[in-house]
Amino acid sequence: MKARTKKWLRRCAVAAAALVAAAALVFVAALFYYDREVAQQFEGRRWTLPAKVYAAPLELYAGLPFSSADLLAELSRLHYREAAELTRPGTYRRRRGRFEVAVRAVRFADEQRPAQVVAVTIEGGAVTSVRDARNQDIPVFRLDPQLIGSIFPIHGEDRIVLTPEEVPPLLPAAIKAVEDRKFDSHHGVDFQAIARAMWVNLRAGRVEQGGSTLTQQLVKSYFLDGRRTLGRKLEEAMMALALEARYDKRDLMTAYINEIYLGQQGDRAIHGFGLASQFWFGKPLDEVDLSELALLVAIVRGPPYYDARRHPARALERRNLVLRILAQQHIVTEEQAQAAAKKPLGIAARPSGGYYPAYLDFVRQTLRRDYKEADLTESGLSVFTSFDPRAQLAAEQAIEGELTRLDGARKPPAGQAGLEGAAIVTLPQSGEVIAMVGGRNVNFDGFNRALAGARPIGSLIKPFVYLAALETGRWNATSMLDDTPIEVALSKGKVWRPQNFSRNANGPVSMVRALSESLNLATVHLGLEVGVPKVAQMFTRFGLEQAPRPLPSLLLGAVDLPPIDVAQLYNGLANGGFHVPLRAVRAVIDERGERIGAYPVEIAPVAAPDAVYQLDRMMTYVIARGTGRAAAARLPRGLIVAGKTGSSSDLRDSWFAGFSGSHLAVVWIGYDDNRPTGVTGSGGSLHVWQRILSALDTTSWQPPMPESLEDMPIDYASGLRVTTGCSQDEVIVAVPRGTDTPFMAGCAPPSGIVDWVRGIIR
Amino acid sequence: MMHRAGGCLSLVLALALAACATPPYAPGPVPTSGTAGGEATGAGQPGAGAALPVPAPAPSPVPPPSPKSYRLSAATSALVTQARSATAKGDFDAAAATLERALRIEPDNPLVWIEMGRMRLASGDARQAENMGRRALSLAAGAPREQSGAWRLVADALRARGRNVEAQEASERADALAPP
Numbered sequence: 001m002k003a004r005t006k007k008w009l010r011r012c013a014v015a016a017a018a019l020v021a022a023a024a025l026v027f028v029a030a031l032f033y034y035d036r037e038v039a040q041q042f043e044g045r046r047w048t049l050p051a052k053v054y055a056a057p058l059e060l061y062a063g064l065p066f067s068s069a070d071l072l073a074e075l076s077r078l079h080y081r082e083a084a085e086l087t088r089p090g091t092y093r094r095r096r097g098r099f100e101v102a103v104r105a106v107r108f109a110d111e112q113r114p115a116q117v118v119a120v121t122i123e124g125g126a127v128t129s130v131r132d133a134r135n136q137d138i139p140v141f142r143l144d145p146q147l148i149g150s151i152f153p154i155h156g157e158d159r160i161v162l163t164p165e166e167v168p169p170l171l172p173a174a175i176k177a178v179e180d181r182k183f184d185s186h187h188g189v190d191f192q193a194i195a196r197a198m199w200v201n202l203r204a205g206r207v208e209q210g211g212s213t214l215t216q217q218l219v220k221s222y223f224l225d226g227r228r229t230l231g232r233k234l235e236e237a238m239m240a241l242a243l244e245a246r247y248d249k250r251d252l253m254t255a256y257i258n259e260i261y262l263g264q265q266g267d268r269a270i271h272g273f274g275l276a277s278q279f280w281f282g283k284p285l286d287e288v289d290l291s292e293l294a295l296l297v298a299i300v301r302g303p304p305y306y307d308a309r310r311h312p313a314r315a316l317e318r319r320n321l322v323l324r325i326l327a328q329q330h331i332v333t334e335e336q337a338q339a340a341a342k343k344p345l346g347i348a349a350r351p352s353g354g355y356y357p358a359y360l361d362f363v364r365q366t367l368r369r370d371y372k373e374a375d376l377t378e379s380g381l382s383v384f385t386s387f388d389p390r391a392q393l394a395a396e397q398a399i400e401g402e403l404t405r406l407d408g409a410r411k412p413p414a415g416q417a418g419l420e421g422a423a424i425v426t427l428p429q430s431g432e433v434i435a436m437v438g439g440r441n442v443n444f445d446g447f448n449r450a451l452a453g454a455r456p457i458g459s460l461i462k463p464f465v466y467l468a469a470l471e472t473g474r475w476n477a478t479s480m481l482d483d484t485p486i487e488v489a490l491s492k493g494k495v496w497r498p499q500n501f502s503r504n505a506n507g508p509v510s511m512v513r514a515l516s517e518s519l520n521l522a523t524v525h526l527g528l529e530v531g532v533p534k535v536a537q538m539f540t541r542f543g544l545e546q547a548p549r550p551l552p553s554l555l556l557g558a559v560d561l562p563p564i565d566v567a568q569l570y571n572g573l574a575n576g577g578f579h580v581p582l583r584a585v586r587a588v589i590d591e592r593g594e595r596i597g598a599y600p601v602e603i604a605p606v607a608a609p610d611a612v613y614q615l616d617r618m619m620t621y622v623i624a625r626g627t628g629r630a631a632a633a634r635l636p637r638g639l640i641v642a643g644k645t646g647s648s649s650d651l652r653d654s655w656f657a658g659f660s661g662s663h664l665a666v667v668w669i670g671y672d673d674n675r676p677t678g679v680t681g682s683g684g685s686l687h688v689w690q691r692i693l694s695a696l697d698t699t700s701w702q703p704p705m706p707e708s709l710e711d712m713p714i715d716y717a718s719g720l721r722v723t724t725g726c727s728q729d730e731v732i733v734a735v736p737r738g739t740d741t742p743f744m745a746g747c748a749p750p751s752g753i754v755d756w757v758r759g760i761i762r
Numbered sequence: 763m764m765h766r767a768g769g770c771l772s773l774v775l776a777l778a779l780a781a782c783a784t785p786p787y788a789p790g791p792v793p794t795s796g797t798a799g800g801e802a803t804g805a806g807q808p809g810a811g812a813a814l815p816v817p818a819p820a821p822s823p824v825p826p827p828s829p830k831s832y833r834l835s836a837a838t839s840a841l842v843t844q845a846r847s848a849t850a851k852g853d854f855d856a857a858a859a860t861l862e863r864a865l866r867i868e869p870d871n872p873l874v875w876i877e878m879g880r881m882r883l884a885s886g887d888a889r890q891a892e893n894m895g896r897r898a899l900s901l902a903a904g905a906p907r908e909q910s911g912a913w914r915l916v917a918d919a920l921r922a923r924g925r926n927v928e929a930q931e932a933s934e935r936a937d938a939l940a941p942p
Contacts (some may be wrong), residue, residue: 059863061837110856139840140863429869430862576900578893587859600858601865601878603893609900662869702901703870704830 009362034235034242038626039224047160049380049591050152054145054361055387056434056586057108060120061140064127065697068097071122075101076390078144079283079348090117091286104284106144109384109587109595113142133208147278148387149360151367153377154168156267160274161380164254168286170331171273172253174297175390177329178322180214183253188215188244189237216239218256262296263303265355270303280308282348290332291340308347318343353396358422358438359387359584361448362564366585370597380591385584386432388425394695395423395435395665398688403440406677406684419677419684421669424567425692426666431571431580447672454560455629455653455670459518459627460646461557463615464538465527465571472530472609477512477733478619478712478719478741481522481583488524488552496552498524501680510719512618512733516626518645520556527555541606542572543579557646567666568655571617573642574659576610576703579604610706610736616642617734620701625716627680631690640700641693646684650676656685660698665692709734712741720744830905832873838864842877854885872898872908879915883922892919910940 045205058074060066075092083091085188086102093100098121105115119131130138150496151156176183182190190213197211212220219239243252263270263279270279270390273296277285280291280299288296298318299306308315327337363385367376375381409420425435438448447453469475483506488496500506500520514522527535536550548559561569564582572579580603588597619642622628623635627645635641643658652698654669654677667685670677677684705711712735714720715727719741720731726747735741835840841864848857861878868874879894895915902908917932936942 059837059867061835061867063835063837110859113859140837140867296789427866427869430865433864576897578897578900586862587855595855598855598858600855601862603897605896704901704905706900706903 008217008424020687028080030238031242031245034238035246038239038242039246042268048153048157048378049587050150050158050378051376051381051383052147052160053151053360053366053383053385053387055148055385055389057106057145057319059140059142060127060130062127062129062137065125066122067125068099068122069096069181071099073119074143075099078146079281079287079415081287088287090283104144107382107589107593108142108145109382109589109598112488130376141208145384146387146389148356148385149363150268151364151376151383151662152268153373156269157271158268158275159258159271160278161258161272162274162285163253164250166286167273168288168293170290170293171257171285173246173331174293174322174326175214175253175256175300177331178297179217179300180212181329183214183362184249186213186244188240188242205601213240214256215252218252218259219243221256221259221261234341254751260300262299263307268355268385273584280347289340289343290336291319291343291466292346294326294340295319295345298322308345310497312347313347314368314625317559319345350520356387356392356436356616357446358436358448359385359392359433361438361451362433362436362584365439365451366599367588371588372685374376381596382589384586384588386430386434386586387584388426388434391425391435391663391692391696392437394692395425395437398691399423399437399440399667400697401691402684402688406669406679417672419606419669419679420449420672421667421685421688422453422563423665423667423688423692424450424563424565424698426582427575427662428571428659429580429662431575431582432586433582433584450563452562453668454562454565455668456557456648457559457561457566458557458646458648458653458655459520460566460570460655460657461535461559462515462523463619463644464542464569465523465530465555466511466618467573467607467611467615468534468538469526469530470513470614471608475526476615476735477510478714478721478735479511480508480719480738481511481514481519482525483507483509483514483519484525485521486521486524486528488528488713490552510714510716512621512714512731513626513716513719514749515618515644516621516624516628518622518627524552526554528552539569539580541602542569543581543606544568557648559639563666563668566655566668567664570657570659570666571664572606573612573616574701576665577605577607577609578605587597610708613703613706613709614734617703619643620718628656628658629687631686633686634690635694638700639693639698640702642701643689645680647680651678651680652676654679654684656689658689658693658694659701660696661701661703663696663698665689667692675702705734708737710737710739714741715744715747718744720747722747763902822887831904832871832902832908834864834871834873835868836870838868838874841867842874845881847878849881849884854881857881863870870901872905872912876900876908876911876915879919883915883919888919888922891922892916896918906939910936913939 069260080090080092082100083093083342084411086093086100089102089104091102098119100117100119102117105113117133118138120127121129122398125629129142132138148348150158164499180190182193190211193213194211216236219236223239235318258272260273261271261435262273262276265279270276274285276299277283277288281288282298294306295315298315298321299308305311306315306318323337323341326332327334362375363383367383417503421437421441422439423435424433425438426433436450438450483500485505488498490496498520501518504606505521506519509519509522513519514526531553532550532552536554538548539547544565548554551558562721568582571582580601583599585597585599587595590596620640622644623632623641639660641658641660643656645654646657647653652670652674655667657664657666667688669679669684669688711732713722713724713730713732715722716729716731721741721743724730727744833894841860845857845860845864847853848860858881859876861874861881864874865878875894875898879891879898882894883891895912898912899909902912913932913936917929917936920926920929920932
């Protein structure tokens, strides 16, 4: 009996030991498993680093027209703070026209610029000098390029990764104080905290408190999906233990700072404190002050709930709670906390590092030609573009202002969408696109009308009809065209009877008048004589991939193009007959700063420069005299610009495309469902265009006249030559030297009697 | 502005005719002065005087316009120097990027285009070199020294592509404009 009991006990003990051993084995095996799992992922998979996209930096040099107000605006856009002492980057001080700026370190495509202090002097509306700390002249100095967005993957994770050295020491201290006080001593799981949380939750009957350590939060964010089951909790705990066993606290803290989720913008998820600082405050993390840092730590608990843009009151309350905790834990002094609590939230109005969806769309289009999707979304590239935030703002405000005005005047029926618009601004000589608006809601990452909205271009085609004519040498600006009714026989016995917008025919008109008043009949007569195929070929000559079918209706613009293609065509006109592919990307560098992509300017002559010059001169009269004259009075005084209005049949589309000496802008307005707008090219788009050009710091169109041409004053209505001051209605056109245009009666110089007689006969 | 002769006369005329319609494009003399950026001596200052209704002076005799000449501003000239040293090291991407900074500052200066073309030629892209030479040429109307430089670039680019007859013609044009 005794022996049996003993034996039984022994068996029991053995079984128990075996059980314990098995459990221990399972635990150890699990630990090993998770250890491997964790190690593989933690080390093998680095963070996916979406490519960062940067705007063009502002170049400062002696002679640049630039006021103190301009520089202040620029510094504020880059989130520089005024300070008495320039102890850290991102600050400046000012004494009247003299600015000292402590610029941040920047890695450009072609140089690594260290943080330094530069002195910029501005006098009489221009920069007079840029000097370094030793008072040496700097011939050209680039300010920081603004981060304008990221190319993040479908799942939307966007981040900027920081090294431990780049993290202000206060941040880890604050995170620990608020989220996990025992972080430095626990082994990944804080059982006391869990027990406390369970007790609180049991009493409350719902989940009120989490007992997760930072390590567990990291695991949850890094390895697991969002489900909250007991199995998940156990798995999370095991992984946290495995992580702690393998890595030191500093690595884990760095990982946490780079991983944690801190905000949302559409599809874009803001991860890590580096990007969060840009997202919420528009500046790097090492420049945030105590109140801002406290807000970031406050948001950790629930980014949607404590969204500082949507729920500022909630966010402010929690930020001040964080500040009180920091003071209680003696991480900051009571005075510091109280001073910080008095500050406003300090949120940047527009999330920096986003959001210009139309422009980024264009950038992505370029990059997808040359890079794999994974390289763009994961490997930490930096993309430098020609984006100009000032031009973008001007274009956005012009579109929004004009559409609001038009909708107000028009009052679209309830339930119907309002007018839409798109705009593109380029630098014609280099083909760089500096601004793009894809729709009225500029923050909406949806249909990009600037790239994809193909619509009939209407009269925007006309300059190419006239260019084809000028290139033959048989016509010039003073040539008389036939603005009379015409019937064009089409296939299958159909007849095309185009009409002028006014429904009137004007008889003989000069070419310059026919273009500036956009006369359809004169243009169809001319185009048929020149040959429609010649007009169609202009599309491919000026850089489009496809020529439209050479049908007679092409002469009045019965062809659908998106604004980007119109911009490409007109860029060649603005650039003296030279084609430059439109582009947004200047250079791409990899994570180590090596240049891996360059997109230099490529140029090709596509039209005779003297023909283009004659055409451009005529196009200045569109604004001065013709369908664009409503803009003339509102443009800066004396600015010479050239352009063309366009509208499709029944006024479904309103276009304007035009250029100054240094900028080209194309504007489209219409409804998405293609119903008539009642707005002509000169009604809607012209005003947007004029607002954009007026807001830009632009120069007159006045290239040197080709030596084969000469100026000729003519009477606008009759197209006859005059001596200066003779006609009340004089325009000066450019014609080939020796052009024999007859003089107007009474306007011939004394020797020109023969011409005078010829003028009468004509 | 196109022509630079008889400034006073035309200014008087301009005032006398101020009631006339203003042509948007006003060819006529404009008092020249070096801009702070100093892109073109002899070339008009962008925007300056454009609002004036400045008619051309009486048709005959028209004094021939004095030849224009261009120089680089301090900013662009520093960038050109930097680009040349990159070209010398064979770093053509960097040279191109630096020259495009210069181009953005002075997009209408034929000297910048000639410099870009020279760099492209050094990098082996003779076709672009020629096209850039032609762009420079169209910007250099009225400026014989720059035209000559542009023709020389075109000639070298053509020669690099084995088009020797055309290259010879281009060289002769260059020599006629400014003897070597």
